[in-house]
Amino acid sequence: MSISSSATGLRAGVCTSTTRPTNPYDGQVIYETDTDKTLVWNSSGWVFLSTSTANPVGLELVATSTFTNSTNMLMSNCFTSAYDNYSVTINITSFSAPTGVFMRLANGSTVDASSVYIMGGYISYMGSSILTATNSGGVTTDWILGYEEGTWGYGNTPFRVEVMQPFLSLRTSIMSSGFQPVNPQPYFRSIGGTTSNTTSYNGFTIVPNSVSFNLSGTISVYGYKK
DSSP states (O other): OOOEEETTEEEOEEEOTTSOOSSOOTTOEEEETTTTEEEEEOSSSEEEEEESSOOSTTEEEEEEEEEEEESOEEEOSOOOTTOSEEEEEEEEEEESSOEEEEEEEEETTEEOOSSOEEEEEEEEETTSOOEEEEEOSSOBSOEEEEEEOOTTSOOOOOEEEEEESSSSSSOOEEEEEEEEOOSSSOEEEEEEEEESSOOOOSEEEEEESSTTOOEEEEEEEEEEOO
16 A cells, blocks of 8 residues: 555555554555545544545444354454444354354454453243343353354344443443344344453454354444544
8 A cells, every 4th residue: 555646636545444554653544445434543543534425324334344164253453442332233144053153352363252251131032922031140251142043044144233332441341132033933132241341452253152163244343423
């Protein structure tokens, strides 16, 4: 990526949301061709300046990535000081075996798999009056978002997760809900979670039940405007 001048003046470095400079300097300006956004590095993160396309009101696309046959769908450096809260969409397109889908926080390529995650919620089964509570029983090594099962022919279930204040040195919290077509009874799930620590995180990963299971799909991260 280069910065060049012409008769019309200075041109910002051109890249995509996944090929941003790895060692940016203060004041560096980039233009992303896949998001149509202009951003500047402010010593701790990429700050949004402008866009030529309209995103949903209050939301800005921060990063998106596609994964194929992965056991660790890692989104690095997507949480910055530019936003306090985020909305994450996860579209699973295939999986090698029926599996739970879990979320862990990260800093760069370092994933936090320690016992810092607390979770609670409920499952309401379709076609019955069953209401089941789910919780981590204290701290555990991840948050469970739901399942990819496939028996009913609806295996590619998407997820949306609200992630609150991950970059701040406060407890990170999440909220996730959605429909799961799992055999023998499809259900609606609603899950909330927080961390037992106050670590600042700049990313996260989505993982299956086992390292022998593979996931394919697309993850997009949106920041709520301050």
